[in-house]
Amino acid sequence: MSVLVLVLAVSAACCLGFGYVLQQNAAQHAPLKDFLSFRLLLDLMKVPRWLGGIALMVAGMALGAMALGQGEVSLVEPLLATNLLFALALSRRQTRQPLGRQGWAGLVLLAGGVTAFIMAGQPHGGTPTGNPLRHWLIIGVMIGLAALLTTFAKRSRLSSGPVLLALAAGMLYGVQDALTRVTGERFSAGGFAELLTSWQPYAVLALGVTGLILVQSAFETASLRMSLPALTAAQPLAGIACGVGFLGDRLRTDAVALTWEAGGLAAVVTGIVLLGMHPAMPRGTAEPAPARALQPQ
Secondary structure (H helix, E strand, O other): OOOOHHHHHHHHHHHHHHHHHHHHHHHHHHOHHOOOOHHHHHHHHHOHHHHHHHHHHHHHHHHHHHHHOOOOHHHHHHHHOOOOHHHHHHHHHHHOOOHHHHHHHHHHHHHHHHHHHHHHOOOOOOOOOHHHHHHHHHHHHHHHHHHHHHHHHHOOOOOOOOHHHHHHHHHHHHHHHHHHOOOOOHHHHHHHHHOOOOOHHHHHHHHHHHHHHHHHHHHHHHOHHHHHHHHHHHHHHHHHHHHHHHOOOOOOOOOHHHHHHHHHHHHHHHHHHHHHOOOOOOOOOOHHHHHHHOOOO
C-alpha cells in the first residue's frame, strides 16, 4: 500500500469526521418543515458552524478524490471509514466523556478490521469491465436501493427514518467515489475536453447534492448516534461493490483470504456501531417543529 494513499485517505477521513460533527450540531436546530427539501441547505447556509462543517467535508472529499486517483476504491474506502474515529474525538472534546471499554472495543475493531481487510485482500488494480450492462446494473441497484430507503424514511422520519436516510446517503456516496475515480481517469486521458463531454462528472455532482440533502435531513431529525454509523458503514460497502463490480479492482479470492476479508468487514461494521453509539456522541434529540428555529451558531 502506498504511503501517499494512506496519508491522503486518513487526512480525508479526519476532515470528514470533524465536518460531520459540525454539520449535525447545526442541522439539529433546522425547521422540520425543511425535511428532505433543498430549502434545508438554503437555511443551513446562514449558519457559520454548518458552513465550517461543509468546508471540512469538501476538503475531505478533495483529499479522498486524490487518494482515489492514486489507489483502488476497495483500498481507499475502508480507510475513509475511519472518519468515525475523528468524529468521536471531537464529540468527546465537546461532551467530556471518557472512551471506556465500548470506545476502546470499537476503536480496535474498526482499525483492526480495516487492517485485516487490506492485508488479506491486497486490493490492486485490474482492467475495468467492458460490459456496460454490468456497469449500469450495479449503479442502478445502488441508486434504486437508496431511493427505496428514502421512500420508507419519509414515513417514519423521527423513528427509523434517520438511519434509513443515512444508509441511502452512504450508498450514493459509495457510487460517487467510484465515479470520482472514473472522472479522474478521463481527465488524465483527455483533459477538460474529455471531462466536459463525459456523463460521470455531472453524475458525481448530482449524487453529491442528493447525498448532502439526505445526510442533513438525517442530522436534522436525529443524533449522530443514529445517523453517522449507518452512513459510515454503507459508504465503503457500496464503494467496494462498485470497485470490484465494474472498475476492475482485484482482491485475493482464496478461501483463507475471503474469510479474513469477510471478518475484517464485519469487524469494521461492528466497530462503527460501537463507536457511533458511544455516550460521547451527542444525543441531539429533535424538538417539535413549532418550537424549532434555526439560529446562527
